[in-house]
Amino acid sequence: MAKKTTLTEYLEDHEAEAMPRLARVRKSLSVVRRWLLRAILACAVIFAGWGLAYRWLNPPTTLYMMQESWRLDGVQYDWVNIEDVSPVMVRALVAAEDANFCAHWGIDSAAVRQALRDGAMRGGSTISQQTVKNAFLWQGRSWLRKAIEALMTPYAEMVWSKKRFLEIYINVAEFDTGVFGIQAAAGHHFGVDAAQLNRVQAGRLAVVLPDPKGRSATKPGAGLKKHAASVIAGSDMIAADGRAACFED
Numbered sequence: 001m002a003k004k005t006t007l008t009e010y011l012e013d014h015e016a017e018a019m020p021r022l023a024r025v026r027k028s029l030s031v032v033r034r035w036l037l038r039a040i041l042a043c044a045v046i047f048a049g050w051g052l053a054y055r056w057l058n059p060p061t062t063l064y065m066m067q068e069s070w071r072l073d074g075v076q077y078d079w080v081n082i083e084d085v086s087p088v089m090v091r092a093l094v095a096a097e098d099a100n101f102c103a104h105w106g107i108d109s110a111a112v113r114q115a116l117r118d119g120a121m122r123g124g125s126t127i128s129q130q131t132v133k134n135a136f137l138w139q140g141r142s143w144l145r146k147a148i149e150a151l152m153t154p155y156a157e158m159v160w161s162k163k164r165f166l167e168i169y170i171n172v173a174e175f176d177t178g179v180f181g182i183q184a185a186a187g188h189h190f191g192v193d194a195a196q197l198n199r200v201q202a203g204r205l206a207v208v209l210p211d212p213k214g215r216s217a218t219k220p221g222a223g224l225k226k227h228a229a230s231v232i233a234g235s236d237m238i239a240a241d242g243r244a245a246c247f248e249d
Contacts, residue, residue: 064139072178080183082167085194089202095234096206098127102246106153129153131169162246174212189217203228
């Protein structure tokens with residue numbers, strides 16, 4: 001007659017069988033965690049070195065430029081030192097995009113809180129954040145990209161000057177479809193060098209930045225002309241009240 005197995009004995013037998021499998025699963029998870037941490041650390045080191053290099057080296061291209069170059073079969077991109085850009089153009093860009101650029105450490109906390117209240121992934125971006133996004137990351141609304149951007153921006157603020165931020169931003173920003181940087185934009189829109197841009201031209205170029213594919217600097221509507229005029233007035237204001245001091249030394 002076969003021996004009867006009690007419930008306790010049954011559970012003990014199956015527990016003994018399951019333990020080796022559980023140990024293997026735990027070991028596998030430990031290996032995965034270890035390699036994931038190593039990958040995160042490697043990415044952090046790469047981005048830190050990349051960011052430090054751009055303190056002195058000019059970006060040869062960006063991910064978005066490469067994407068557009070492939071799509072359009074080429075883009076216009078011509079680097080220019082910030083000293084060779086019309087000062088009113090630089091001030092207009094700051095007045096239009098981030099008037100308190102000199103006062104913050106890369107993140108505009110008040111603007112971020114407002115964007116979160118609105119439930120949006122847009123809005124609240126400073127010139128510092130936009131520069132990091134344009135120089136290192138990809139376009140589009142993504143919480144992953146925003147998280148990396150939020151981590152990289154304070155680091156870039158530590159290793160770059162405010163003037164360097166603007167120099168990179170004004171050179172990699174898109175001013176029309178496939179037109180990157182203020183030197184290419186000045187020639188494309190007005191047939192002049194960046195150093196020759198006047199007040200009206202500077203204002204119009206500054207206001208196309210939020211939507212370079214949908215706005216025209218050469219054929220602006222009445223609303224865009226009014227906006228450009230207010231940006232130029234704002235550029236005069238930040239020059240007068242000292243908010244341009246960090247990049248006009």
